[in-house]
Amino acid sequence: MPVFGAGIMKGMRETARNFFGSYTDVERLTTVQYPEERLPVQENARQFPFLVYDGDDPMAGLRCVACQICEKECPPQCIIIEKDTVKKPDFVGKPQMQAKVFDIDMSVCMSCQICVEVCPFEAIKMDTEFELSNTDRFGGLLFDKHRLAKSNDYYRDIHPTEAAAIDRKREETLKKAEEKAKAAAEAAAKKEPVA
Ligand code: SF4
Numbered sequence: 001m002p003v004f005g006a007g008i009m010k011g012m013r014e015t016a017r018n019f020f021g022s023y024t025d026v027e028r029l030t031t032v033q034y035p036e037e038r039l040p041v042q043e044n045a046r047q048f049p050f051l052v053y054d055g056d057d058p059m060a061g062l063r064c065v066a067c068q069i070c071e072k073e074c075p076p077q078c079i080i081i082e083k084d085t086v087k088k089p090d091f092v093g094k095p096q097m098q099a100k101v102f103d104i105d106m107s108v109c110m111s112c113q114i115c116v117e118v119c120p121f122e123a124i125k126m127d128t129e130f131e132l133s134n135t136d137r138f139g140g141l142l143f144d145k146h147r148l149a150k151s152n153d154y155y156r157d158i159h160p161t162e163a164a165a166i167d168r169k170r171e172e173t174l175k176k177a178e179e180k181a182k183a184a185a186e187a188a189a190k191k192e193p194v195a
């Protein structure tokens with residue numbers, strides 16, 4: 001038969017254990033003196049999205065091909081994309097669309113990560129940065145593609161396991177594309193008439 005108040009007693013016992021234990025065991029200190037002290041950011045932490053770029057040029061290296069899937073799937077509709085009329089080559093040299101405008105309203109974003117899950121190009125990932133507050137009430141949290149762009153090295157730093165898996169996948173794709181191009185070049189050379 002359940003004892004009335006047993007749950008409350010159990011909770012209080014746990015609270016007391018943590019309270020007194022925090023004087024002797026550092027593992028029981030559940031708070032830190034933020035911002036002077038900071039807890040280490042966990043690898044699977046997620047805050048707000050950013051756009052990944054490869055190489056040294058953030059705009060030329062953006063992986064985004066402006067397919068607009070993330071824009072359509074974002075539940076609060078805080079992604080705004082406009083396609084450019086000019087294409088640029090992707091990492092295997094294939095011409096792809098690019099975004100002329102890519103904005104995310106961070107004041108609306110709910111950090112659900114759906115944009116990341118639906119992106120077929122590994123172009124958008126979740127950042128661990130959370131200190132975005134600023135004094136600009138009008139547009140201070142509307143991030144454009146320049147502000148959203150972060151390098152693949154940064155991605156490797158914050159999510160090493162995930163980024164390494166994607167690097168491997170992209171290396172395989174690149175290798176296959178190179179083999180295909182080489183085979184096509186050899187086939188074309190064989191067809192050339194002998195002079
Ligand atoms: S981030 Fe990904 S899903 Fe969104 S537009 Fe770019 S390529 Fe498409």
Ligand code: SF4
Pocket residue numbers: 048049073074075076077078079104108109110111112113114115116
């Ligand atoms: S994390 Fe969610 S709310 Fe934020 S931009 Fe992506 S899909 Fe939209």
